[in-house]
Amino acid sequence: MSDFFTMSVIVATLASGIRLATPFLLAALGETVGQRSGVLNLGVEGVMLIGAFVAYYTTLKTDSTALSIFLSLAAGVVMGLLYAFITLVMHAEQGISGIGIYLFGLGITDLLFQKQVGTPLPIGGLGTVEIPLLADIPWIGEVFFQHSVLVYTAFLLVPVVWFVINRTTFGLNIRAVGETPEAADTLGVSVNLTRTWTILIGNGLAGLAGGALALELGIFQQNLTSGRGFIAIALVYFGAWRPVGVMFGALLFGIVSATVNQWKTLGIIEGAASSLASMAPAVLTIVVLVLVSRRIDPPSALTRPFDRSA
């Protein structure tokens, strides 16, 4: 255990935790925007997979990281258009539709990967961007300022999303349609248009989250996301539908995962304890979820479709 409490190991663990938190954070921020407008999207996992495959395949073929990032986001937006059509135009039940999107993403990425790529060939990863001066600060520099561009993007999006939700007219509309869509509608707010935008934002960020994962790893494989999209949805509840809360949830999950990983590497936990420790992040999330859900209510209109003629 004493090996863990050396500064270099703690720094590496925290840096690893931030890296691990990034895909969760991107996807959960997008889902937060969607849920604040009353739209639950259980298809985040599938959209992440599509974003991951698009980013991987684009890099494999063009070697352009920038294009890969853009296309992973664009792929998410396209999936958002589909989801908006299903839930807002066709008024399909959100939970079931989301599961359909997840299965679609799982299947199509597996199929395309097998047909277009086959053997998992490595691609160049994102690489580290060291922030001048800050990256040189002992310990702090390594923890916070030696990451890929998508890590910085994810954390910078936290205040951006907070600002949009809480300080803009668009954000007010989002909150209004998420709480009392009928009242918002009588005040001239287009409920479906507002929800369409939040779905596009949410799915775009989910696609980007998948892209971040594939580019960070430099590889793609079937079911690459391994349930991260579902954890991102849980983190929205964990964070009580607030961007800062979601960020702390993602960080907690990432850092606990990284700590367990370090303990295994150092041989601090082994055997049966290793299996139990692997569950620690999920167990911790569930515990906090239970505590949070007793104090904070979700958006009133969450999962409730809006039908003006009803």
Next chain:
Amino acid sequence: MTQRSRRFRRTAIAVLGVSSLVLAACGGDDDEPADEPAEAEEPTEEPAEEPAEEPAEEPAEDAVEEPAEEPTEEPAEGETVQIALVAPSAINDLAFTQSMYDSLERVAETRDISIDVSDGLFVVEDAGAAIRGYAEDGYDLVIAHGTQFGGPLAEIAPDFPEVSFMWGTSADTQGLDNVFAYTVRSDEGGYVNGMLAAQITESGTIGVVGPIDAGDAALYVDGFEAGAAAQDPAVTVNVNWIESFSDVALAAEAATSHISNGADVLTGTAQMVVGATGVAQQEGVPWFGTQSNQTPLGEDIVVASQVYHWEVVLEPILDQIAAGTLGGEVYTLTLENGGLVIEFNDAFGLDEAILAAAEETIAALTSGELTTGL
């Protein structure tokens, strides 16, 4: 809402649902890697609902084909042996599943067999459904390629006494007469890799990324540690069991963690290691592979791979089936029987003296002069 729009809505939802399920099913069932040339014995595209040729034990429905008076338990001489492979990951995973698929293709070069594949079945229940489906379709041999498939197999195999099953890695036929078990002395190749790694490391620390501490993965890691210790007792081997066969991101993070703790040589086993090899590639850390030749994952970093040649198991099992024995025996891959082969990556440029020492170790393990102690 009008009746027409409701109907349209239901139709659209149904189309989406069906297409999702079809894509999910297609994604899990693949046949041949896109980047590989077609083989002469090309496997059929999908798990055949109706086998191309009806197996002998099924009464023929077509009047042209003369039904056998008594169902025969083994395929008749000259008849194509129908084999189904049910596997947890893709057939081109450069690991466990590919090792079996490649072996089947090698067997197909000399035997009249057909190969149908259901791969990517990480979910054991899905694999169980596939195993049962192939048995119902009357395949001659159904391969349940994964230790985790033992539970469903124990329930399915007794229902199909005329079908032969292969299950591994395991050294236990579960007392069933129609189940062959197969396993591998992966510790032997692990020992060689460990011995090599101990000579290459400069920091004296080696990292191992493992899935779950069981089966051939556990044996490989134990052999690796034994080989490293035999070469240099001062070398430290850190093992991280990530508790997943599929989480690539976790494997990558385990590799990163090893490197941050001083490891300058890495190895790992199972299909999720592509995450770890990605990190090794980015950091320029030498990598030792197992199950399949993993050189394509990093031509600059892969030193050597222990490759499973399951044809050493498949050949005698097919002979047994032809002779009417459908199970009850256990087969093992070893260096001695040629089921294990250490393949070196020439592009890595391994030191000649180290290579010679490795060859000597392989020869000693093959002859029995040296054992791994496991």
